[in-house]
Amino acid sequence: MRTVFDKLSSVRWLTDPLALPFMQRALIATLLLAVPAGLLGTWIVLRRLAFFAHAVGTATFPGLVVAGPWGIAPPLAALGAGLGFAGLLSRMTRRGATTADAATGLLLTAALALGAILASDVYRSGAGVDRLLFGTLLGLGDGDLVLAGAVAAAALAATAALVRTWLATGFDPAGAAALGVRATRGDWLLLALLAVTVVAVLPAVGALLVSTLLVVPAATARLLARSLGALLGAAVALAALEGVAGLLLAYHLDLPPGPAIAVIGGGGFALAALASSVRTAR
């Protein structure tokens, strides 16, 4: 314990890790990913797509497992698996006999099981499975950073262009078209952007912890923000803050970064819920 207090007693707890090249890359990736995660996360939470987003993330797992052996770029394999999931979900719920949440639960379990079997018995992925499921923020390549930057730019552009469409459609689905809003096109763009954002955060937090960046910060901000602008801003800021805090925690306590960010995000949500209930009680 003494060493931890020594570390905290000077700013070296912050500056030492950030002098390391792999930590610098992780920091840049975290800050870049916070942008699409916070912006899209806001709509995921407002449109009640959290379970869907989590399932899309999980559904990429078998895609990631086969990417290496099949010689496909992991983001493409992940995107393919995610789109396959969305296609199957839409097919299963078309008749109305299966509800969307039941179908989502079924497909996400199937994807996880398929990935586990492929990883353990077909391709013998070994220790790599942990990395696919929980991410490897400390081992990102140039391609991961470029993808994060591109998706951040796309999320900013789409939010600027579509914020009114998404707001009107989400708030008042029955009345949106009468307001001159192109609701269907907006919804497709939202889902497409959600898919590429999931793919972009996979290297950092893995298939099982996508919600750590995509849902938790926005859900936390939701408890405190009173306007849409404040919610979007707070979700991005929280995603960045929790990401950096989780990264530092992981470095100092030698934890895997994805789970560390998840733990910090959970703590942040609990604090915000407490603050929100105190505010309501007064």
Place this chain on the structure above:
Amino acid sequence: MSAPGAGIEVTGLSASYGTGAPALRDVTFTAADGQAIAVLGPNGGGKTTLFRALLGELPATTGSVTVRGATAYAPQTERSRLDFPVSALDVALMGAYARTPWYRRIGAGDRALARDALARVGLADRAGARFGALSGGQRQRVLIARALVQEAGVLLLDEPFAGVDRTSEEAIMRILDELRADGRVLLIATHDVEQARGWDRVLCLAGAQIAFGPPAETLTNAVLEATYGEEIVMLDCGNRAVAIQHHSHAH
């Protein structure tokens, strides 16, 4: 804010969802010059289908629909997401979305228009309140303000008095009367037969048009029975009728 020339002409309209049987058949009516029309019928009778056809969201399978003037739709407020972080002013400003390009902020003129519209429906002091925190009647008035910002000549109101307290009901009645005086055309979907008697015309729908005309001539017991079937209950020896409301929201 007047709306001269606003009107609706519907001739022989049938409309269906997908390839199925028509959800609504044989609708023929006209409305113009500040008329208010009650659209009366049971759940699933075609009120929402008619509105969607008038908004151009559902193509006519037969017949024709002509609407003169911008058309606004005020849905039942509990169908909107009351937990969204939007204020009454934010919702009123949605009326300006269609004329604001995506790369522009909503203009100062439209902001002023939205504040004026909220003042006109008596909610100037609640502009900053969260939409979901308002009462049902206040929310309905915000949606009417939104239609004013759209500068709509034709207003389609879906059950504007459902779940509304007495004070708000009177306020909404007063606003709708003012809108008629502007020359706007109102279509008011309602379950309430007594309510329907107060408007200029009544259009009875039960999958097909049952009747259209001035309420006094149109709302006969025969018409009401054809409109509501088993759901109608006659009171006062047939002088009053009450439709039984089933609280399902299938349309």
